[in-house]
Amino acid sequence: LxxxxxxxxxxxxxxxxxxxxxxxxxxCRLSKIGASRRPPPARVRVAVRLRPFVDGTAGxxxxxxxRGMDSCSLEIANWRNHQxxxxxxxxxxxxxxSTQQDIYAGSVQPxxxxxxxxxxxxVLAYGPTGAGKTHTMLGSPEQPGVIPRALMDLLQLxxxxxAEGRPWALxxxxxxxxxxxxxxxxxxxxxxxxxxxxxxxxxxxxxxxLTQKPITSFADFERHxxxxxxxxxxxxxxxxxxxxxxxxxxxxxxxxxxxxAPFRQREGKLYLIDLAGSEDNRRTGNKGLRLKESGAINASxxxxxxxxxxxxxxxxxxxxxxxxxxxLLQDSLGGSAHSILIAxxxxxxxxxxxxxxxxxxxxxxxxxxxxxxxxxxxxxHVLGPVKLSQKELxxxxxxxxxxxxxxxxxxxxxxxxxxxxxxxxLSPLQKLSSMDPAMLERLLxxxxxxxxxxxxxxxxxxxxxxxxxxxxxxxEEKDLEIERLxxxxxxxxxxxxxxxxxxxxxxxxHCPTILRPLLxxxxxxxxxxxxxxxxxxxxxxxxxASPNAEIHILKNKGRxxxxxxxxxxxxxxxxxxxxxxxxxPELLAxxxxxxxxxxxxxxxxxxxxxxxxxxxxxxxxxxxxxxHGPFSxxxxxxxxxxxxxxxxxxxxxANILGLAAGQRCGPS
Ligand SMILES: Nc1ncnc2c1ncn2[C@@H]1O[C@H](COP(=O)(O)OP(=O)(O)OP(=O)(O)O)[C@@H](O)[C@H]1O
Numbered sequence: 187l188x189x190x191x192x193x194x195x196x197x198x199x200x201x202x203x204x205x206x207x208x209x210x211x212x213x214c215r216l217s218k219i220g221a222s223r224r225p226p227p228a229r230v231r232v233a234v235r236l237r238p239f240v241d242g243t244a245g246x247x248x249x250x251x252x253r254g255m256d257s258c259s260l261e262i263a264n265w266r267n268h269q270x271x272x273x274x275x276x277x278x279x280x281x282x283x284s285t286q287q288d289i290y291a292g293s294v295q296p297x298x299x300x301x302x303x304x305x306x307x308x309v310l311a312y313g314p315t316g317a318g319k320t321h322t323m324l325g326s327p328e329q330p331g332v333i334p335r336a337l338m339d340l341l342q343l344x345x346x347x348x349a350e351g352r353p354w355a356l357x358x359x360x361x362x363x364x365x366x367x368x369x370x371x372x373x374x375x376x377x378x379x380x381x382x383x384x385x386x387x388x389x390x391x392x393x394x395x396l397t398q399k400p401i402t403s404f405a406d407f408e409r410h411x412x413x414x415x416x417x418x419x420x421x422x423x424x425x426x427x428x429x430x431x432x433x434x435x436x437x438x439x440x441x442x443x444x445x446x447a448p449f450r451q452r453e454g455k456l457y458l459i460d461l462a463g464s465e466d467n468r469r470t471g472n473k474g475l476r477l478k479e480s481g482a483i484n485a486s487x488x489x490x491x492x493x494x495x496x497x498x499x500x501x502x503x504x505x506x507x508x509x510x511x512x513x514l515l516q517d518s519l520g521g522s523a524h525s526i527l528i529a530x531x532x533x534x535x536x537x538x539x540x541x542x543x544x545x546x547x548x549x550x551x552x553x554x555x556x557x558x559x560x561x562x563x564x565x566x567h568v569l570g571p572v573k574l575s576q577k578e579l580x581x582x583x584x585x586x587x588x589x590x591x592x593x594x595x596x597x598x599x600x601x602x603x604x605x606x607x608x609x610x611x612l613s614p615l616q617k618l619s620s621m622d623p624a625m626l627e628r629l630l631x632x633x634x635x636x637x638x639x640x641x642x643x644x645x646x647x648x649x650x651x652x653x654x655x656x657x658x659x660x661x662e663e664k665d666l667e668i669e670r671l672x673x674x675x676x677x678x679x680x681x682x683x684x685x686x687x688x689x690x691x692x693x694x695x696h697c698p699t700i701l702r703p704l705l706x707x708x709x710x711x712x713x714x715x716x717x718x719x720x721x722x723x724x725x726x727x728x729x730x731a732s733p734n735a736e737i738h739i740l741k742n743k744g745r746x747x748x749x750x751x752x753x754x755x756x757x758x759x760x761x762x763x764x765x766x767x768x769x770x771p772e773l774l775a776x777x778x779x780x781x782x783x784x785x786x787x788x789x790x791x792x793x794x795x796x797x798x799x800x801x802x803x804x805x806x807x808x809x810x811x812x813x814h815g816p817f818s819x820x821x822x823x824x825x826x827x828x829x830x831x832x833x834x835x836x837x838x839x840a841n842i843l844g845l846a847a848g849q850r851c852g853p854s
């Protein structure tokens with residue numbers, strides 16, 4: 187009878203679960219759609235620019251140490267073997283004859299459009315000191331670089347996109363800072379001290395207190411930028427008369443505000459970064475302050491290298507916080523930006539080692555994956571700063587009443603329609619805009635969902651108010667129903683448990699003789715091992731029968747073990763038989779070889795089939811292999827960051843026999 191009851195309850199629970207999932211299907215679909223909207227990956231793009239020989243500098247008469255092969259690849263002599271060259275392939279290679287326009291049009295201009303989609307973008311100039319970073323980013327009045335060209339185009343784009351009558355109003359602001367000796371200094375306000383870098387809850391990097399100047403024209407930009415550039419710390423070194431002693435970061439923000447409901451806002455950030463060059467102080471001849479500056483520059487570039495390596499190897503901790511530069515670049519490298527790195531290199535022979543190191547860094551950076559997404563939210567005061575005609579917002583009767591002195595202009599800091607009396611006369615659209623942001627956010631996602639379903643789904647926000655309300659009500663009712671069913675499910679589960687307890691009690695009463703006294707011991711249930719290594723039974727049997735078997739199973743007189751019981755006051759000592767395996771060295775060697783093959787050829791997924799290798803370790807092994815080449819012996823595992831000698835030994839023990847035996851028995 188009790189078994190019947192329990193089956194019945196289980197059936198009820200199953201039915202309820204089915205019901206819950208059926209009722210919740212609409213919501214699940216919503217959240218799944220949200221989840222599947224994970225931003226698509228965008229690899230950091232890398233371009234290399236080789237500067238021409240500069241007149242009057244040492245080594246200008248020597249042949250160049252780098253040679254371009256085509257528009258994407260180059261080669262450089264291999265210092266380990268003079269018969270060979272090292273070949274590199276990038277997204278673009280610009281030779282010594284390339285112009286400023288080539289670099290801008292080929293590598294920078296294409297990413298600017300993302301700013302108008304509310305996404306972030308960044309351009310970084312990297313390379314040894316004197317290799318042409320500032321020339322690439324800033325250029326000269328005759329040969330303007332990336333910065334003036336990008337600003338010119340961006341301002342033009344925003345003017346067109348934000349023109350009257352277009353759906354979005356656009357505004358552009360600029361900030362300019364330098365990181366000098368690990369201090370963040372505002373170049374637009376020379377009186378400011380070291381600024382702090384913070385991260386908001388959405389992972390955006392912010393610098394509170396950093397000056398932001400609105401710019402509407404290129405003349406505006408130059409008015410702020412040129413004097414600020416003079417504030418940047420430069421100094422003469424043996425390799426560059428005007429060497430940048432700091433990392434300079436120009437931040438351009440494009441804000442967009444939707445003119446009509448649902449009054450979204452978007453923000454796209456563009457970082458244009460001229461990094462200070464890595465310096466070999468034996469060659470720069472730096473002393474005193476220059477040496478100190480150089481130390482800070484090299485240290486932050488070293489952390490930059492570590493960040494790139496950590497991202498490539500999928501390490502759990504990326505050391506962004508180890509320098510101000512990497513902290514600032516957090517959303518550009520491995521973050522949310524469309525990023526391009528321009529590695530500048532020099533042709534002179536004395537730059538050879540710096541060039542190889544810059545090329546290696548560039549090659550590693552090419553593997554970094556970003557996930558740019560649109561920074562979109564609702565305007566906090568939807569009727570505030572955007573220039574909206576009241577006619578656009580109000581229905582005909584309200585429009586008449588509202589036209590008048592309260593109409594606001596663009597750029598007004600104060601939100602409008604805040605007074606209680608005004609809110610009493612709100613039109614449906616105004617009510618929508620004054621709605622609880624969470625509710626509005628939800629409406630928006632519903633709206634997007636319906637829009638994504640094609641023609642059958644009319645956008646929610648443009649459906650009449652009554653239908654909208656009905657839809658919202660349905661969602662709320664479904665929510666309530668789900669909650670109710672969940673409660674019911676819990677109740678039923680509790681009943682099933684109570685029933686089980688009752689059943690087992692009954693059993694105890696009926697057959698008391700079968701029961702053994704329980705061991706008085708707290709047992710911790712160990713997490714089951716991912717895949718138990720089981721010696722194939724067939725093999726053991728074969729080996730037991732064959733005198734030449736490679737595995738011998740020996741029965742030893744056992745060790746003594748203390749066993750506690752409820753009956754005995756003291757734990758009893760019991761001898762247990764234990765089994766020992768003797769394995770032939772040949773079989774062990776096979777096992778080792780098989781592990782080695784897997785380490786060298788297996789994918790991260792294959793590696794996870796090994797004992798003691800989880801997803802993180804598998805990733806680390808693949809990363810190590812890509813960086814250092816194949817493992818020559820299993821013990822090399824110890825050299826992988828995060829794997830200790832002890833872990834390597836236990837890994838070996840756990841896998842060797844299973845793999846060796848697997849080999850003898852044919853494919854598993
Ligand atoms: N593509 C180029 N064409 C002509 N001249 C160039 C080019 N690139 C760099 N130069 C010249 O080389 C010199 C060094 O360049 P630049 O100052 O841009 O180097 P840098 O990498 O910014 O150095 P640092 O890191 O020390 O600031 C400058 O005189 C610059 O005008």
